[in-house]
Amino acid sequence: GQQVQQSPTSLVLQEGENAELQCNFSTSLNSMQWFYQRPGGSLISVFYNPSGTKQSGRLTSTTVIKERRSSLHISSSQITDSGTYLCAMEPGNMGYKLTFGTGTSLLVDP
Amino acid sequence: ETAVFQTPNYHVTQVGNEVSFNCKQTLGHDTMYWYKQDSKKLLKIMFSYNNKQLIVNETVPRRFSPQSSDKAHLNLRIKSVEPEDSAVYLCASSLPGLGGYEQYFGPGTRLTVL
Numbered sequence: 001g002q003q004v005q006q007s008p009t010s011l012v013l014q015e016g017e018n019a020e021l022q023c024n025f026s027t028s029l030n031s032m033q034w035f036y037q038r039p040g041g042s043l044i045s046v047f048y049n050p051s052g053t054k055q056s057g058r059l060t061s062t063t064v065i066k067e068r069r070s071s072l073h074i075s076s077s078q079i080t081d082s083g084t085y086l087c088a089m090e091p092g093n094m095g096y097k098l099t100f101g102t103g104t105s106l107l108v109d110p
Numbered sequence: 111e112t113a114v115f116q117t118p119n120y121h122v123t124q125v126g127n128e129v130s131f132n133c134k135q136t137l138g139h140d141t142m143y144w145y146k147q148d149s150k151k152l153l154k155i156m157f158s159y160n161n162k163q164l165i166v167n168e169t170v171p172r173r174f175s176p177q178s179s180d181k182a183h184l185n186l187r188i189k190s191v192e193p194e195d196s197a198v199y200l201c202a203s204s205l206p207g208l209g210g211y212e213q214y215f216g217p218g219t220r221l222t223v224l
Contacts, residue, residue, distance in 0.1 A: 086153065097166050100154070
């Protein structure tokens with residue numbers, strides 16, 4: 001089965017609204033990352049967050065390893081936040097690879 | 111500039127041809143990876159190398175062969191491409207270790223097989 005469950009699949013916001021993206025993992029994990037990707041664009045690391053809470057500007061990531069979940073909060077969304085957000089984990093029993101979720105497609109309307 | 115570099119940006123070829131993609135990282139990392147992103151945007155690991163040694167080979171068809179000349183370079187050769195090989199191939203690097211380290215990605219090579 002899918003080791004990384006990401007939700008929601010897609011999300012449409014009005015500019016200025018907040019968003020909460022979720023990832024749940026079916027196995028133990030060593031670490032996880034959040035990535036951002038525009039259509040046809042490269043993968044940009046947003047957060048490397050193996051545990052706890054990290055904040056960068058309007059973005060906040062919280063990972064709870066024991067509960068096998070991570071979230072990405074976007075506050076005061078902007079049109080330029082539109083794109084795909086992917087979470088990925090390094091499985092606890094097998095390093096040297098990332099297992100990705102299926103992504104959340106975010107569209108922020110003016 | 112320290113980063114992960116990939117060439118070519120894109121490649122169009124016919125079924126049965128051989129293609130090679132190059133990846134170089136200047137981050138001083140020991141571990142490098144190849145991932146495949148399909149038309150549905152799903153990303154999957156193909157290979158991992160640590161200091162030129164193959165660590166992960168994730169059930170990839172035999173026509174795919176990674177090649178590492180040193181820890182800063184990891185190339186990917188596809189011997190006889192098939193239509194299902196059309197995808198974006200992403201190279202990444204990180205520090206080594208099972209403990210989990212941040213991975214840095216290159217811009218990708220988009221392969222189209224006609």
